Amino acid sequence: MRTLALGSTGTDVMEIQSLLKKIGYEIYYVDGVFGPETERAVKEFQNNNGLVSDGIIGPATYEKLNPLLLGAVSYTIRPGDNLWYLSIRFNTTVNKILTANPDINPNNLQIGQVINIPYCFDIVDTDIGYTYDILERDIEGLKLRYPFLEVGSAGKSVLGRELYYIRLGEGDNQVFYNGAHHALEWITSPVLMKFAENFLKAYVNNQSIRGYDTSKIWDNSSIYIIPMVNPDGIDLVLNGLSEDNPYYDELIQWNNGSTDFSTTWQSNNKGIDLNHNYPAKWQESKDGEIELGISCPGPTRCSGPFALSEPESQAIVDFVNKHDFRLVLAYHSQGQVIFWRFEDLEPMPESKIIGDQFAEVSGYRLGEIYGIGSYAGMKDWFIQDYRRPGYTVEVGRGKNPLPIEQFPMIYNNNEELLLLASVI
Ligand SMILES: [Zn+2]
Numbered sequence: 001m002r003t004l005a006l007g008s009t010g011t012d013v014m015e016i017q018s019l020l021k022k023i024g025y026e027i028y029y030v031d032g033v034f035g036p037e038t039e040r041a042v043k044e045f046q047n048n049n050g051l052v053s054d055g056i057i058g059p060a061t062y063e064k065l066n067p068l069l070l071g072a073v074s075y076t077i078r079p080g081d082n083l084w085y086l087s088i089r090f091n092t093t094v095n096k097i098l099t100a101n102p103d104i105n106p107n108n109l110q111i112g113q114v115i116n117i118p119y120c121f122d123i124v125d126t127d128i129g130y131t132y133d134i135l136e137r138d139i140e141g142l143k144l145r146y147p148f149l150e151v152g153s154a155g156k157s158v159l160g161r162e163l164y165y166i167r168l169g170e171g172d173n174q175v176f177y178n179g180a181h182h183a184l185e186w187i188t189s190p191v192l193m194k195f196a197e198n199f200l201k202a203y204v205n206n207q208s209i210r211g212y213d214t215s216k217i218w219d220n221s222s223i224y225i226i227p228m229v230n231p232d233g234i235d236l237v238l239n240g241l242s243e244d245n246p247y248y249d250e251l252i253q254w255n256n257g258s259t260d261f262s263t264t265w266q267s268n269n270k271g272i273d274l275n276h277n278y279p280a281k282w283q284e285s286k287d288g289e290i291e292l293g294i295s296c297p298g299p300t301r302c303s304g305p306f307a308l309s310e311p312e313s314q315a316i317v318d319f320v321n322k323h324d325f326r327l328v329l330a331y332h333s334q335g336q337v338i339f340w341r342f343e344d345l346e347p348m349p350e351s352k353i354i355g356d357q358f359a360e361v362s363g364y365r366l367g368e369i370y371g372i373g374s375y376a377g378m379k380d381w382f383i384q385d386y387r388r389p390g391y392t393v394e395v396g397r398g399k400n401p402l403p404i405e406q407f408p409m410i411y412n413n414n415e416e417l418l419l420l421a422s423v424i
Helices: 011-022 036-048 059-070 083-089 094-100 132-145 188-204 214-220 231-239 248-254 282-291 311-322 348-362 378-386 404-420
Strands: 072-076 114-118 150-156 162-168 173-179 221-226 325-333 337-339 365-367 390-395
Touching: 011 036, 011 059, 011 132, 036 059, 059 072, 059 132, 072 132, 083 094, 094 114, 094 132, 114 132, 132 150, 132 162, 132 188, 132 231, 150 311, 162 188, 162 311, 173 188, 173 311, 188 214, 188 221, 188 325, 188 404, 214 221, 221 311, 311 378, 325 378, 325 404, 337 348, 348 365, 348 390, 348 404, 378 390, 390 404
Parallel strands: 173 221, 173 325, 325 390, 337 365
Antiparallel strands: 072 114, 150 162, 162 221, 337 390
């Protein structure tokens, strides 16, 4: 963690602003700029936590912020403690504590035992630039709060970042949702993460969401989610080009001489567009790319030297091959449209019927694409190799990257679709 102070900017500043706002400090602008308002809030936070009130976020302040960022604090049981008292003291509920600590006996707390106490607020923030670091912490936070959650990695990115997956449910009906193949479309990562959090919250409370019984889904289905397929690309878009990036010079060259990746970059860290790198009419994708004079490697639409040349697309293929997915949703932005077809391949009638239902519950249009955009994508490969329903869901409307202000609308459009896909 770097030290943050007046004048600092970046996604880490944004994350702290969002947190301080969430826990009741006066922050009006979650904009990633550490201004006087943020400094005032930090000083107040320090004051309330027995820290030197200097408005600078260094190691001591981070130590106090970190449990809040994770959404749970580690606590050692002392004489006289009981869960009711602890729930009041940490502003949470007894149920939340019991869920996070399945092994404790509430009537016989052991002095010296270390437990995790979850806070009352949600973990996944949906008002900030959603980076890999934030994803990683959110997954850690969900795991602390819901220890039964299965979390793992499907592989690594070019720069060695984990391609995390989480699994909701234990049933035989396996479905697979993935997000952010394209770096500018990072908003799809918090969509899937928020869905996971809301689902877990409802499941532990025996609640339904939009009439869908989460316990029943948990028992009958397994929803596998890889929320961020392209973490390196997202880092370029949201955090910029780091000086220690091993491809530093090449990336600038591939980005047409610019060090600003924030509005151009869809590819992975090697300038390959992951959603043009799957073995489904890959050669046609390559030919189209050459015909159109697309630079390769480059910011977008470069198919790579050969199909599955990239560790990220290879990891997704391996992950799918290790499972038995009945259906796949690949999340992208933008256009409010759902693509369901690859060539004239089966299962034609079923894919269309399900696609129509997805369109109905999301309010999106069911669409078809032809030409370069319709080759070598994740869902194309899945339909081709498995002959099962696969969809590209293009969320939101406008120019990528979509502003995070669209999040509530996007989430609202997609929540039922995400539920329905697990039972259809
Ligand atoms: Zn896309």
